[in-house]
Amino acid sequence: MKEYLFKVLVVGDIGTGKTSIIKRYVHNIFSMHYKATIGVDFALKVINWEPDTVVRLQLWDIAGQERFGNMTRVYYKEAVAAIIVFDVTRVSTFEAVQKWKFDIDAKVKLSTGEDIPVVLLANKCDLAKEGLVKNSAQMDKFCEDKGFAGWFETSAKENLNIDKACRFLVTKILENT
Numbered sequence: 046m047k048e049y050l051f052k053v054l055v056v057g058d059i060g061t062g063k064t065s066i067i068k069r070y071v072h073n074i075f076s077m078h079y080k081a082t083i084g085v086d087f088a089l090k091v092i093n094w095e096p097d098t099v100v101r102l103q104l105w106d107i108a109g110q111e112r113f114g115n116m117t118r119v120y121y122k123e124a125v126a127a128i129i130v131f132d133v134t135r136v137s138t139f140e141a142v143q144k145w146k147f148d149i150d151a152k153v154k155l156s157t158g159e160d161i162p163v164v165l166l167a168n169k170c171d172l173a174k175e176g177l178v179k180n181s182a183q184m185d186k187f188c189e190d191k192g193f194a195g196w197f198e199t200s201a202k203e204n205l206n207i208d209k210a211c212r213f214l215v216t217k218i219l220e221n222t
C-alpha cells in the first residue's frame with residue numbers, strides 16, 4: 046500500500062472562486078453567498094488513486110487579499126503543487142495570474158530545484174467570458190509561455206472539470222516523486 050500526503054496551494058485574486066472550488070471538490074457543496082477567506086483555510090481531499098495507492102491532498106486555500114500581504118512565503122513552504130484561479134468574467138483577475146505565478150516560482154521550489162507544477166483554472170465558466178479566455182488556442186500558448194502545466198475551464202457552481210483538473214495535477218505531482 047502506497048500513501049502520499051501532498052501540500053497543494055490554491056491562490057488567485059479575491060472572489061475568483063478558490064474556496065468554492067475546494068468546497069465543491071471536497072464536500073460537493075456550493076453556495077452563491079460570498080464570505081472572504083481570511084489568511085488561509087485548510088481542506089483535505091482523500092483520493093483512492095489506484096487500488097494500492099491513496100493520495101491525500103492538503104489544500105491550502107489562501108485568501109486573495111494575501112497578494113498584498115507578506116505571508117505568502119510562510120504559506121508556500123513545502124508545497125509540491127499549486128492551483129491558480131481566475132474569474133473568466135473579470136479580466137483583472139486574469140492579469141493577476143502572472144503575479145501569482147511569479148510569487149510562487151520565487152518562493153517555493155521542489156527539492157530538485159525545479160518549479161512546482163502549477164495549473165491554471167478559468168473559473169465561473171458557467172458565465173459569459175471576457176478577454177483572452179475566449180480564445181482557447183491563445184490560452185494554450187499563454188500557458189506554455191508562462192510555464193503552466195495546463196489549464197482548465199471550471200465551474201464550482203456547475204461542478205465542471207474540477208475533478209479532471211485535480212486528477213491532472215496529481216499526475217504531475219506523482220511524476221516528481
Ligand code: GTP
Pocket residue numbers: 057058059060061062063064065066076077078079080081082083107108109110168169170171172199200201202203
Ligand atoms: P477570497 O477568499 O476572497 O480570496 O475569494 P475566493 O476566491 O475564495 O472566492 P469564493 O469561492 O468565496 O467565491 C466568490 C463568489 O463567487 C461567491 O459568491 C461564489 O458563490 C461565486 N462563485 C464561485 N465559483 C463560481 C462559479 O463557478 N460560478 C459562479 N457563477 N459563481 C461562482
Ligand code: MG
Pocket residue numbers: 063064065080081082106107108109
Ligand atoms: Mg476564499
